[in-house]
Amino acid sequence: MPRKPRRILGARNFKNYSQDKLQQALEEIRSKSISLRNAAKKYQISKNTLWNKLHGKHERMPGKPRVFTxxxxxxxxxxxxxxxxxxxxxxxxxxxxxxxxxxxxxGRKVPSNIWNYNETNLVDDLGRSKVITRKGTKYPEKIRNSSKACTSLMICGNAEGRLAPVYVNYKSQKLWSTWTEDGPLNARYNRTSSGWFDFQVFEDWFINLMLPLLKRQEGRKILIGDNLSSHLNLEVIIQCELNNVRFIALPPNTTHLLQPLDVAYFRPMKGNWRHILNDWKNIVADDPIIKKVVGESFLGHLTQKRQEATASRICRKKKLQVAPGKGITVSDVQNPVATEPVDYSQPSTSGIQNISIPEELSDSSDSNKSLPLIKKPMQKTKRRKNRSDSSDDSIDSVTYAESDDSPFNPELSDDPSVELENIKRPAFSEKTKRVGDYVLVIYDRKYYPGEITKVLNNGAIINVMTPYGKQWKWPCHKDEIFYSDEEIVMAIKEPERRGHRYVFDVPELNNLA
Structure with a gap:
């Protein structure tokens, strides 16, 4: 602003009179020595200003209200x-x-009392992406199915960095129970025919999810959001007045600049969403999008990205083996040695003490005191998705067996799969190998329950269950791979369902443990 502002011709005249001049005009009007109209002409003060001052209105200073005194x-x-x-x-x-x-x-402004809310929408359409095609192609296409399904999310956080539980709104006429499982902690779910937030859904979010958090805070609470009139209704305004809550609407067409959630939260979240959706469409190209499966993968991917971002990076120190009196060369710097060199030619038994291996699992037939290597299981035609191949040079991937006279001290863990340590394997009968039967199989020295889906000559194709705490559950995608007759342990009864979250108990595993 210039030091001497110039008034534009025809612009409104703001306060161009002193406070003493205003008080003198008011005194003459109160004494009825002059009328209000004549006082306005005499002192060059607006008639409305004199009337407001006489009736005690607009006592504050003109312009924007002050924050400080x-x-x-x-x-x-x-x-x-x-x-x-x-x-x-x-x-x-x-x-x-x-x-x-x-x-x-x-203590005039508390960061925890300033909340910012915003809604976003997730669809199963990846949109446009760049591809490599023949030169001169006018309309390159990449065939990939999509639907009109969409899911709206309401995210709210305060200036202190605390996030409120997520509110999920599906586009559907009914809300299925499977859509509410394995979601974010304390999340609330709803559905509308359009998939967007209307005043009823916004009222449910504010009263049942947001208001309990605001009631625990002291002082005035501020909610900053978009200027959508469809969000507010009479009940929300009444609850705001009763609980000292104020709404602040952002100016139109400024949310991309003033909305923190759009830049700092929604952008990386939607990037991860497209990554998960792309992997899902590449794996299952013909099936429709399943909200439960994609939702679990989405949450798992976000958790992994969060752990990678917050994990501490360990800098391994190296030392140079330089003799006294000798200078340091380039080769010494390029080929440093670890501070504590490890001899990988000698087997390490620090983590497997007091463990005996059954004879049928050992590769050595003699009973000497050496530590023979145990053979790895043979490669299958198709590997399970949760199997991770480790390098042969890593010492953690090599398992050694001790002598048979070493004592055994079993300990139970939270993992429901049972280790094969000193457990006698039951025989498996060929007569019970039928499609639909439930059996126990061996993988990576542990027992896993599963269902036979196809019978072969030297084994069967089995859909295996995955651990879920101390219980079991069926995977989202069928984990069907081939298991030989040696890996099939015994026939079991159908797993018993516990609760309504599709988790199961396997009594035979408890008996083995």
């Missing part, structure tokens, strides 16, 4: 001038930090 503003200005005179001028960013620290000490 007049004494506080004068104190800030005096300190800024003093710092500049001492040779330490303050920048605008420094002034913001000073004012923020002053407000924190006064």
């Amino acid at each position: 007049e004494q506080e503003e004068e104190s800030f200005a005096g300190h800024l001038i003093a710092l500049s005179a001492f040779g330490f001028p303050v920048t605008g960013e420094d002034l913001k930090i000073i004012v923020k620290s002053y407000l924190n000490r006064q």
Whole structure:
């Protein structure tokens, strides 16, 4: 703003009179020595201004309301001038930090009471992407199915960094129970025919999910969001007045600049969503999108990305083997040695003490004191998705057997799969190998329950269950691979369902343990 602003011709005249002049005009009007109209002409003051001052309206200063008092503003200005005179001028960013620290000490603004909410929509359409095709192709296409299904999410967080539970709204006429399983913690679910938030869904989100959090906080609470009139209704306004909650609407067409959730939260979240959706469509190209399966993968992928971002990076130190009196060469720096060299030629038994291996699992037939290697299971035609191949050079992937006279000390863990340590394997009968039978199989020295889906000469194709805490559950995608007759242990009864979350118990595994 220039030092001497020039008034534009025809612009509105703001306050161009002194306070003494205004008081003199009001005294003459109160004494009835002059009328209000004549006082306005005499003192060049607006008639509406005189009328408002007489009736006690608009007592505040003109313009934007002050945040600080007049004494506080004068104190800030005096300190800024003093710092500049001492040779330490303050920048605008420094002034913001000073004012923020002053407000924190006064307790006039609490970051935990300032909330920002915003809704977003997730669809199963990946949109456009760049592909490599023949030169001159006018309309390149990549055939990939999509639907009109969409899911709306309401995210809300405060300036302190705390996030409220997620509110999920599906596009459907009914809400299926499977859509509410394995979701975010304390999430709330709803559905509408359009998939978007209307005033009823917004009222349910505010009263049942957001209001209990706001009631635990003291003082005035602020909710900053988009200026959508369809969100607010009479019940929400009444609850805001009763609980000292205020809504602040952002200006139109400014959410991409002023909405923190759009930039800092929704952008990486939707990037991970497209990544999960792309993998899903590449694996299952003909099946429709299943909300439960994609939702579990989406949450798992976000958790993995969060762990990668917050994990501490360990810097391994190296030392140089340099003889006394000898200089350091380039080869010494390029080929350092570890601070604690490990001899990988000698087997390590620190993690497998007091463990005996059954004879049928051992590769050695003699009973000497050496530690023979145990053979790895043979490669299958198709590997399970949760099997991870490790390098042969890693010492963690090599298992050694000790002598038969070593004692055994079994300990139970939270993993429901049972280790094969000193457990006698039951015989498997060929007569019970039928499609639909439930059996126990061996993989990676553990027992897993499963169902036979196809019978072959030297084995069967079995759909195996996955551990779920201390129980079991069927995987989202069928984990069907071939198991030989040696890997099939015994026939079991159908797993018993527990609760309504599709988890099962296998009594035969408890008996083996």
